Amino acid sequence: MKIRSFTAGICAGLLAASFVSAMPAAEAAFESPILNGDFESGKTVGWDITGDRCVDIATKNGDCQGTAAMHYWSDKAFKFTAQQEVTDVPDGVYNISVMTQGGGGENSVKLFVDVSGQRKEAAIANTGWNKWQTWTIENVEIKGGKFILGVAVDANAGNWGSFDNFEMVPVK
Secondary structure (H helix, E strand, O other), rough: HHHHHHHHHHHHHHHHHHHHHHOOOOOOOOOOOOOOOOOOOOOOOOOOOEEEEOEEEOEEEEOOOOEEEEEHHHHHHHHEEEEEOOOOOOEEEEEEEEEEEEEEOOOEEEEEEEOOOOOEEEEOOOOEEEEEEEEEEEEEEEEEOOEEEEEEEEEOOOOOOEEEEEEEEEEE
């Protein structure tokens, strides 16, 4: 009896192995080409920040999702843009997003993408400290392997907020 159980076990194992090897390989996980989108480096490396000097890195719990986030504040009215050219992007359609939190009251806060001169934007409305929200631009078609990703802020004296976890996800 023991020999028959052992043989049956081997046959069942070989059958399962042949079934698994006949299945198509799973798609490789998409690795986002956005540089430093989570700011966990503790720096703004990869981001070109222009305009008023009001941007730094926040590390206080609540001001960031992990250990750091891009943070803005000034005691005077201010405007800035933080952007990067994202390269090595496989052609396709993507949803592009950012998480934000802040005091609100800015004149304008926008997430934007620019693909070959065509700009798409999503308006952002912060609603309070540690009230994180995700803002998404859906169905962005990337051709040619690159695009510009950024945020633009036009704010009043005393406005503050954080950006964290810039992401791009392929649309299936």
